[in-house]
Amino acid sequence: MIKDRTAIAGIGQTEFAKSLDRSEKRLALEAIKHALDDAGIEPSEVDGLASYTLETTEEAEIARNLGLGDITFFSQVGYGGGAGCGVVGHAAMAVATGQCNVAVAWRSRKRGAAASRPWSQVAARVRGQHQWTRPFGLLRPVDEIAMLARRYFHEFGGSREELASVAIAARHHANRNPGAMMHTKSLTLEQYLEARWICEPLCLYDNCLESDGAGAVVITSTERARDGAKPPVLIHSFAQSIPQQHQVMTNYFGDDPLLGPSWVCAARLWGNADATPNDVQVAQLYDAFSPLVPLSLEGYGFCKRGDGLGFCADGNLELGGLLPTNTSGGGMSEAYVHGFNLIVEAARQIRGESCSQVEGAEVSLVTSGEGVPTSALLFTKDKR
Amino acid sequence: MIEGLILPDVEDAEAAMFWVGCAVGELRVQACVACGRRRMPPRTMCPWCGSFEVRWDVMSGRGHVWSVVVPHPPLLPAYGDQAPYNVVIVTLDDDPSIRFVGNVIADGGAALNSLDPHTVHIDDPVEAVFSQVADDVWLPQWRPVM
Numbered sequence: 001m002i003k004d005r006t007a008i009a010g011i012g013q014t015e016f017a018k019s020l021d022r023s024e025k026r027l028a029l030e031a032i033k034h035a036l037d038d039a040g041i042e043p044s045e046v047d048g049l050a051s052y053t054l055e056t057t058e059e060a061e062i063a064r065n066l067g068l069g070d071i072t073f074f075s076q077v078g079y080g081g082g083a084g085c086g087v088v089g090h091a092a093m094a095v096a097t098g099q100c101n102v103a104v105a106w107r108s109r110k111r112g113a114a115a116s117r118p119w120s121q122v123a124a125r126v127r128g129q130h131q132w133t134r135p136f137g138l139l140r141p142v143d144e145i146a147m148l149a150r151r152y153f154h155e156f157g158g159s160r161e162e163l164a165s166v167a168i169a170a171r172h173h174a175n176r177n178p179g180a181m182m183h184t185k186s187l188t189l190e191q192y193l194e195a196r197w198i199c200e201p202l203c204l205y206d207n208c209l210e211s212d213g214a215g216a217v218v219i220t221s222t223e224r225a226r227d228g229a230k231p232p233v234l235i236h237s238f239a240q241s242i243p244q245q246h247q248v249m250t251n252y253f254g255d256d257p258l259l260g261p262s263w264v265c266a267a268r269l270w271g272n273a274d275a276t277p278n279d280v281q282v283a284q285l286y287d288a289f290s291p292l293v294p295l296s297l298e299g300y301g302f303c304k305r306g307d308g309l310g311f312c313a314d315g316n317l318e319l320g321g322l323l324p325t326n327t328s329g330g331g332m333s334e335a336y337v338h339g340f341n342l343i344v345e346a347a348r349q350i351r352g353e354s355c356s357q358v359e360g361a362e363v364s365l366v367t368s369g370e371g372v373p374t375s376a377l378l379f380t381k382d383k384r
Numbered sequence: 385m386i387e388g389l390i391l392p393d394v395e396d397a398e399a400a401m402f403w404v405g406c407a408v409g410e411l412r413v414q415a416c417v418a419c420g421r422r423r424m425p426p427r428t429m430c431p432w433c434g435s436f437e438v439r440w441d442v443m444s445g446r447g448h449v450w451s452v453v454v455p456h457p458p459l460l461p462a463y464g465d466q467a468p469y470n471v472v473i474v475t476l477d478d479d480p481s482i483r484f485v486g487n488v489i490a491d492g493g494a495a496l497n498s499l500d501p502h503t504v505h506i507d508d509p510v511e512a513v514f515s516q517v518a519d520d521v522w523l524p525q526w527r528p529v530m
Contacts, residue, residue, distance in 0.1 A: 041410060124390075124391070131399060132392065132424075132425050132485055133485045134390040135390050135391055135523055137469060137487065138455070138472055139454075139455070139459055140455075140459075145473065146453040146455075148451075150451045154451070199453050199455045199456065200453060200455075231447055247425070252450070253425060253481060253483055
């Protein structure tokens, strides 16, 4: 097991905005440089790289520009927003198994880049899974998640007023984070209920932001991280999952569509950890769309099936609640970079550096996309 | 016929027999010859018994709405022009393990917005109809059962 053998030694990100005029490569390089500076580690010491298959910045280009050392490990993880924690986890496994000593994981995204928005690429004729959905006008990820939201309301009860609590909690956190795109914008229940529909039952505020920006983290052995500039954030547990018979984004062809990939991921994550959900003090739950948050709360064991939405509506995602969640503002109110900002924020919470800091946080969960092959990480504080 | 719809490649070997069925007014579901289990979407191989042999069972076309959504723009123009419209997931009465995505419309060939989308609800009974949308493509759709 890789438990506690590796750590996040440095974190970095660019500013986030609707449109930045630098290239994705430039943004990636800036974020990685920030993370290495933060760690106090020289670029020449980096010998591992991990990224998303969606990433357009190639490893060799990243290495040549930053002046990295000889790279002896590089990998990519697929499935869009499901990849994030997997990218960091692969780097951690590579360090733990001696394939490299210092790895960098990153995500750089510009919303204008076609590769970031697969749904907008129109082929005249489609094969594979899209032939069963796209011809009928089920076109966008939000349409697919709306199907699950409607069914959730039907099976377990719940209302839009309750669902609004996910977006509103994220906005409250963003209002404390000067780096969040929605830092100065309020969001009330009234605004939520009056917003335009995107796909009923989901409205504008049930969707993540469209953002340009990049994030990066430096992963190395816990021993090496202890010599760094910042206290190590231990990578205590890591998991990925593709459940049996899972179909990406259209899991409603399966037996129980409201049981997403998070359930299988959670079993591995907790199985490899000393901690349980009760020990987690702060969470970053992937929030491309608000229904993913209650579904993830159930999958990762914070409440029973069908209770996730009520858990949100009871104020538990807010600072002072049972599980402050998406404390930088998350994908809905800080920035949407396929969940990489959630990983950076999860590490910040262990270091005590969040703008919505949970006092004494020692166990911090971050998850990647629910509804697609996914991944999760559990960070803990170094007790040494 | 509407220009700009996203259409299936009906020559894709894995699913071709499904689309041939639609053209002759049959709702077909792939099943394994060896173990008999049905599966949707179709697969090249049976995940339960390992057989590559497939057959196509003709369903009655009766089903019930499992979930329903109503997309609004921004959408591709061919769909945005018809929005808001309903999109449903239908569970088949013949085999509740099988679900399809489609639209509840007034009748075969009708527009996606031919019914008020807010009149479509979970558990509504529906039956399959077929809409020709290109020279070689008929889409399986659904109409209300009164």
